Amino acid sequence: NAGVTQTPKFQVLKTGQSMTLQCAQDMNHNSMYWYRQDPGMGLRLIYYSASEGTTDKGEVPNGYNVSRLNKREFSLRLESAAPSQTSVYFCASSRSAGGAETQYFGPGTRLLVL
Amino acid sequence: DAKTTQPTSMDCAEGRAANLPCNHSTISGNEYVYWYRQIHSQGPQYIIHGLKNNETNEMASLIITEDRKSSTLILPHATLRDTAVYYCIVRVENTGFQKLVFGTGTRLLVSP
Numbered sequence: 001n002a003g004v005t006q007t008p009k010f011q012v013l014k015t016g017q018s019m020t021l022q023c024a025q026d027m028n029h030n031s032m033y034w035y036r037q038d039p040g041m042g043l044r045l046i047y048y049s050a051s052e053g054t055t056d057k058g059e060v061p062n063g064y065n066v067s068r069l070n071k072r073e074f075s076l077r078l079e080s081a082a083p084s085q086t087s088v089y090f091c092a093s094s095r096s097a098g099g100a101e102t103q104y105f106g107p108g109t110r111l112l113v114l
Numbered sequence: 115d116a117k118t119t120q121p122t123s124m125d126c127a128e129g130r131a132a133n134l135p136c137n138h139s140t141i142s143g144n145e146y147v148y149w150y151r152q153i154h155s156q157g158p159q160y161i162i163h164g165l166k167n168n169e170t171n172e173m174a175s176l177i178i179t180e181d182r183k184s185s186t187l188i189l190p191h192a193t194l195r196d197t198a199v200y201y202c203i204v205r206v207e208n209t210g211f212q213k214l215v216f217g218t219g220t221r222l223l224v225s226p
Contacts, residue, residue: 107156
């Protein structure tokens with residue numbers, strides 16, 4: 001089992017460019033999440049998908065869109081990147097979105113917006 | 115979610131037990147205590163969780179006080195690879211969505 005995988009590992013964008021961060025899990029989990037982590041801070045939830053076919057906003061959704069492509073894959077899109085979106089992005093999955101479910105995290109994508 | 119308070123940093127000698135405290139004085143009766151850790155540049159990793167009783171798994175032990183207002187994560191024989199930021203989180207067990215609220219955690223440095 002690869003667990004949660006993310007691509008790319010690192011990306012540099014210019015302001016205004018767009019890109020899509022990819023995430024896939026092979027644990028047959030129903031729920032998936034996107035977080036961002038800024039230097040010296042904890043993780044903040046951007047969007048989540050409680051189950052295939054559903055997505056909901058988290059704490060910091062502005063400037064992002066998501067797609068739950070199928071049960072395995074959950075992508076995060078930046079339509080017009082801004083320097084404030086420079087961060088490390090983590091994808092996670094869990095069996096369900098219920099409160100006690102353990103979340104499993106991917107290795108992260110480091111994004112620099114110039 | 116109840117707020118948690120953790121020391122900013124701690125040191126531990128390799129091979130010794132690392133005891134990481136967490137205060138959660140406003141915890142509710144149906145809230146679990148979870149611990150995650152984040153090794154530098156990696157995604158957070160689940161360690162252990164508990165409600166009332168002490169818990170142990172292959173990674174660590176969790177000791178929760180009787181009044182549930184504080185807990186301690188114990189790494190019995192810390193290694194250099196245990197150097198990481200450790201997050202204490204409280205969450206309600208229910209069927210509805212609950213986000214993980216990460217604070218700033220405790221930065222544990224394990225030294226030779």
